[in-house]
Each structure stands twice: as structure tokens, then as C-alpha cells.
Amino acid sequence: MCGKTVLVVFCLWMAGCSSIGPATVSRDRVDYVNAIGNSWERETLLNIVKLRYGHAPIFFSVTQVVTGYQLQSTLGGGFTASSFNPVTNVFGIAGTAAAQGQYTDRPTVIYTPLTGVDFLQKLMTPIPPSAVLFALAAGYDAEILMPIMLDGINGVDNRSRRGSMSHAADPRFSRVVQLIRELQMAGALQVRIQAPKNSTETSLISFTPTNDPQVANEREELRSLLGLGQHLQKFQVYYGGYSGKNDEISMMTRSMLEVMLELAAGIRVPDSDVNEGRVAQGLAQESQGVAVVNILSGHEAPQDASIRVQYNDLWFWIADTDIRSKSIFATVMLLFSISDIGVKGSGTIVTVPANG
DSSP, X not given: OHHHHHHHHHHHXXXXXXXXXXXXXXXXXXXXXXXXXXXXXXXXXXXXXXXHTTOOOOOEEEEEEEEEEEEEEEEEEEEEEOOOBTTTTBOOEEEEEEEEEEEEEEEEEEEEEOOHHHHHHHHSXXXXXXXXXXXHHTTOOHHHHHHHHEEEETTEEOOBOSGGGOBOOOHHHHHHHHHHHHHHHHTOEEEEEEOXXXXXXXXXXXXXXXXXXXXXXXXXXXXXXXXXXXXXOEEEEEESSOOOOTTEEEEEEOBHHHHHHHHHTTOOOOHHHHHTXXXXXXXXXXXXXXXXXXXXXXSSOOSSEEEEEEETTEEEEEETTOHHXXXXXXXXXXXXXXXXXXXXXXXXXXXXXEEO
């Protein structure tokens, strides 16, 4: 009996003092990725909705997550013995044992608001053309990426839906984007980013030789639409208005605030909000035009939503079955990452002390 008691006490002591940290990694790492990622998407959607209703966007960056785990166990016991009774020939002994465990999880999440200079630099500064080229080189669809990121390329204007700045697209813009996509798919267009030591970064687009007549025709059509030299194969890419030079490609890129305003214009809001002046008439109330991302609204919480937020007693969401809108919204989230939206720092830090 004594040996068994010692073994039980030893096992409980080992369980109470062993580290629980390794067991939490596989679970908590995924959980925090999902939680932070989902909250970032919901925050972005909420700010797009706020812009639609004429309110300023507010961003909070999750800069640090500290979570502590503690497992405590206690063991108690006692016994009583009675004297030997010669009449009954019995020696009495009675014992009690008690065990108790306590598990504690104390997470601390630190948020930093995006304000002041950080807001101006990171939300209102145009996306650099190199970011456009990086995304194209990574395989992102030009027909999704470029209409979101660009106001124009070499004087060929994209459509704008941003309030008083709204205007129709140059009919050539969609064809330019389509040609870039087709050349991209055919491997006939290459993107290069040169960063020589002690020199400024240079972005380049170059055409590769081809024996395919169709690809060659598409390349020449693109040259003509952008006013590029017929015998040139390499073109430097700059931010700004069209310079008129035939060896340059000028991109008027948008800031992330402008991208969000473009998305906000297409939100489907109740007619009553428009009639009462709560929100300006947007793309969804017009007879023409298709929203960049189809953001729906309603008074009831949606049951099949990829992302959803509540604002002013209304629900706003992107349907989980709308793969086009989900893909474009995911591209917007990529642009936030490329554009380094958020407060400067070493990134989100997750500290997990686990005590046994």
C-alpha cells in the first residue's frame, strides 16, 4: 500500500511540474493566425463601409500578443488509525486523499492606432509602381490587380468612382490590361526590379523574343496603345503622369485610401439611407456599372458570408459563394501588406510563457 501511494504522489507531481508549452504551439499558432487574419479582414471591410457613410477610417495594428499559461496541482491526504481490539481481532485504519488542479490562460493583446504621420504616409501615399510589378511577377492576374491599383498608365485613364473625382474609363484601358495579362500568360513580358548598390531602385518591363505571330501582334498593339518605341524591348517604369517619352511607362498608382474609396462606391446600401441623405448615391444605385467587390447589406445577419461586419444596425458582407469578390478582396489585403500599412516596428510579436 505504501509503495502505491508514493507512485501516485510522484505521478501527480510530475504532471503538475511538466511544461505545457510545447503542447500549445500547434494549436495556438493556428488559432492566433486565424484570429488576427480574420479581424484584419473585418477591420478593412468595416472601414470601407465607414467611408461609404462619410466617416473617417480608423486602423488598429496588433503589435504584440502575450499569452501566459499556468497549470497548478495540489495533493492532500491523511489517515487515522484505531487501536487493536482483542475482542474483534481488528486493527482499524482510515484514510482520505484529495487532488486539485487549476489551469490559467491570461492573454494580453497590444493595439497601436494608425494616426498622424503614419496615417498620411501609409494610407494616403500612392502605392509604388514596383509593388504593382512585384505582384504581377508573383503571378497575380493583371485584369484584377491593375484596375484596382491604377488611375492610369501612359495617359490611358482607368475609371474612377470616387465621388467628385469620378469619370469614365478610357476605352483603351481595359484593352491595355487585357494585353498585359495575355503577354504575361504567354511569358512574353518580364518584370525586373534593379537595385544597384548606392543607387536608386529601378523598375523595368521588358518584352522577350517570340516566334508566335499572335503574341507578336499583341505586343505591337500594346506598344501602339502606350506610345512605346516600336524597336525598343526594355522600358523603365515611373510613378506619375505620362511624360510622352517612348522608352518609359508611367503609372498613376492609387493610395490605399483611394482603393478603399473605390470599393466603398460599390456597396449596396438600403434606398432609405440614400433618400434620407445618410449616404451618397453610389454605383449600386446607378443603372450602369459593376461594383469592384460586391458588398451586400441587410438588417439580418447573413448565414453564408465570407466576411461580415455590423455597422449602424446593418450587416455588411461578402458572400462566401462570390469567388470573384473574395479574390479581389484578398488582393486588396495583399496590397495592404505590400504597402506596409501599419505602425513601423518589428511586426507582431507573440510571446507565450508557459509555466508548470
